[in-house]
Amino acid sequence: MLLEGNARFVHGERLHPNQDADRRSESAPRQRPFAVLFGCSDSRLAAEIIFDRGLGDLFVVRTAGHVAGAEVLGSIEYGVTVLGAPLVVVLGHDSCGAVTAASEAERSGAAPAGYLGDVVERVMPSVLAARAAGLTEIDQFVDAHIRRTVTGLVERSALLANAVSDGRCAVVGLSYRLAEGTVSRVAEYGLED
Numbered sequence: 001m002l003l004e005g006n007a008r009f010v011h012g013e014r015l016h017p018n019q020d021a022d023r024r025s026e027s028a029p030r031q032r033p034f035a036v037l038f039g040c041s042d043s044r045l046a047a048e049i050i051f052d053r054g055l056g057d058l059f060v061v062r063t064a065g066h067v068a069g070a071e072v073l074g075s076i077e078y079g080v081t082v083l084g085a086p087l088v089v090v091l092g093h094d095s096c097g098a099v100t101a102a103s104e105a106e107r108s109g110a111a112p113a114g115y116l117g118d119v120v121e122r123v124m125p126s127v128l129a130a131r132a133a134g135l136t137e138i139d140q141f142v143d144a145h146i147r148r149t150v151t152g153l154v155e156r157s158a159l160l161a162n163a164v165s166d167g168r169c170a171v172v173g174l175s176y177r178l179a180e181g182t183v184s185r186v187a188e189y190g191l192e193d
């Protein structure tokens, strides 16, 4: 459903599903999102727009560089275990500012001030691992960070790991291209084709 919606968005054929008054009243008593979308906060990554979905479809959690602290993990666990979403999507994108900032901090040795430093600190291991693997481009770091975020969610959240091993939930990593509007799958856990 997400990939179909993204294809409609890319081709300028959006259907705007589940965005009318009927859907609003039908979904008001109870939400049953079909996916938890955990993405970067980038203003060009608006989830319901780029996947052409509507109300009640996506349980959205977004932070700069899709970094996951305790509240983020709890929100994702809520989407999966309480709301029953069968899919968690990690959504990153090319030219990500958080990944670029981490790359620059690694090069200069100077972390940004304030809580920005916490964001950079959480992206840094992905940048270090990517560099150690011989990667050099920001967009390669981005995909490495998406993969690492997918793995990290399953490793850190026992509730999510249980849902994956029970077959109740899958986790996928998608990489979005800002100019084209397309997504490609760069990681997956527990997905049946």
Ligand SMILES: [Zn+2]
Residues within 6 Å of the ligand: 040, 041, 042, 064, 065, 066, 093, 095, 096, 097, 098, 099
């Ligand atoms: Zn970003």
